[in-house]
Amino acid sequence: MTIPWYVIGFFITCALFSMNIIPQEVSVLCKEISNKLEIIALAAIGLKVNVKDLVKQGKEVSLYGLFVGTVQVVSAVVLIKIFI
Secondary structure: OOOOHHHHHHHHHHHHHHOOOOOHHHHHHHHHHHHHHHHHHHHHHHHHOOHHHHHHOOHHHHHHHHHHHHHHHHHHHHHHHHHO
């Protein structure tokens, strides 16, 4: 079993930040870049969803998708209210 390169990179980066080898300014920049890339990835996933195909799968699957989406939105709003 091989470990993906990005997992190894993640652990190395965590270790470097934990040992304060990488300056705080770089940490802030990495966090900003990470946030932007996560938004782009989530948008890409959302754009790939074909609603017509989802509806064709049946009412139960569509309702489940609606439920999961609602839980995500409500959770995000609650967490934003708590932490900001």
